[in-house]
Amino acid sequence: MKPRKAYPSAVTIFGAKGDLTRRKLIPALYNLYIANHLPAIFSIWCVDFLPSDIDVFKKELLSGVNEFSRSGKADPRQWEAFAEHIYYLQGDFNKEDTYMQLKNEITAFETESKQRGIRMFYFATAPRFIETIAAALYMHKLCNNRNQHRIVVEKPFGTDLASAKKLNQFLVKRFDEKQIYRIDHYLGKETVQNIMAFRFANYVFEPLWNKKYIDHIQISVAEQVSVGKRGGYYDSSGALRDMIQNHLLQLLCIVGMDCPGAYKAETIRDAKTKVLKSVRPFTAAQVFKQVIRGQYTAGEINEVPAVAYRQEEHVAAESNTETFVAMKLFIDNKRWEGVPFFLRTGKSMTRQSSVIVVQFKDSPHKIFKDDIVPNRLIISIQPELEISLLFESKVPGLQMKLVPVEMDFTYQDAYTETLPEAYEALLLDVLHGDATLFMRADQVEAAWKVVMPVLDAWKKNPSKQLQFYKSGSWGPAVASNLLKPYAKEWFRLPSSEIVKKTAATI
Incomplete structure (x- = not known):
């Protein structure tokens, strides 16, 4: 190049x-x-x-x-x-x-x-x-x-679909679309960019990247930090607007998109937008079955006391604003028909973790009694910066005994140079006029269309099914119910513990 x-x-x-x-x-x-x-x-x-x-x-x-x-x-x-x-x-x-x-x-x-x-x-x-x-x-x-x-x-680019459309119309009347760079720093992260290379440059994975072989996908962004001094903004926003509508749906696009015709900004953005437009819309009834919202209460994070959300600065005393969201989505296209995508994000949780888990279907040939763990691909965006594949292997010895083991790629081991920060990549792309990692107007609006039924349902029922979870936990316990029958709980273990405890998470 x-x-x-x-x-x-x-x-x-x-x-x-x-x-x-x-x-x-x-x-x-x-x-x-x-x-x-x-x-x-x-x-x-x-x-x-x-x-x-x-x-x-x-x-x-x-x-x-x-x-x-x-x-x-x-x-x-x-x-x-x-x-x-x-x-x-x-x-x-x-x-x-x-x-x-x-x-x-x-x-x-x-x-x-x-x-x-x-x-x-x-x-x-x-x-x-x-x-x-x-x-x-x-x-x-x-x-x-x-x-x-x-x-x-x-971001935030608008507060709902109507305001996002209005802002887009305002800007495109004054500037050409190619001049407008709607930034989402998550797309500049090195591991996120590597997902496309991993999928489309390695033929061993792309043929398996569909409903025939994949059971379900989890995309989880857990934040250890609380709202802190952002209460004034956050109380009118919430986790759905602050994280799901942009960061997590952008990750969904990269994981779910078809291979673009070329590595060019518009073909890639076309492919991502197509995914969002294929997300099955929520009905009002489905919102309270397929979406969990929560709010943190007082607790401890790393043995340090943490206050409840309603005690944060500039937060209303009886606020129903969600600090946690988990949802089940379906993409209605040929590739993903029937495969659930589970999205989760929350504040004031146990640890900082951004991870994508691709769970493959179980082996069709059960000739080993201890073949109980399906293959799993784990893409850790932070803090581990690694891609690992979980598969079954025979334990050395005279008996046929299987255990799950990992095949790892870590940036720390593979490269000596430090990774550029997301804003470095994105600012340089703006200077060079490369919009590949930036959202187009129709993509922003398509993302808002996904979450609007949820926002509308919550607006009509402000406190309905609002779950509470302690600061320092992994969120409301009922969020794991969304995963059934595909999994018992959300994947959340550090990579060093995956092999030891993975069987317990299936």
């Missing part, structure tokens, strides 16, 4: 004083810089309404790099060279002067570089500012080149 040409780039971050900029965006851009992935000529314009001395602001960014960058503390010389490209612009997102000043600065930068380069505008702001900023960029012609100017919009 030919190296991608790096054009001069003007990066603008709206909401530059926020947590996302300090923890993710600047560390990602810094790592791209020290690895020589950024163009030789670039600028980073940081825009926020709060006043800040530029030197103080850069020190704040440096502390973020030192604390959160995968490369560790910044080398003083490299940071100094990188920081020379950072500028701070104090401005109100609602005032024209902010955009006029920004346009003057970017125009001067492009004049000095003697080349029209890439403009990237990153909306690291609250959702209420998306339309305000987008309208101003359009009005002041800051983002009017469909081939070189791009906007990056963080």
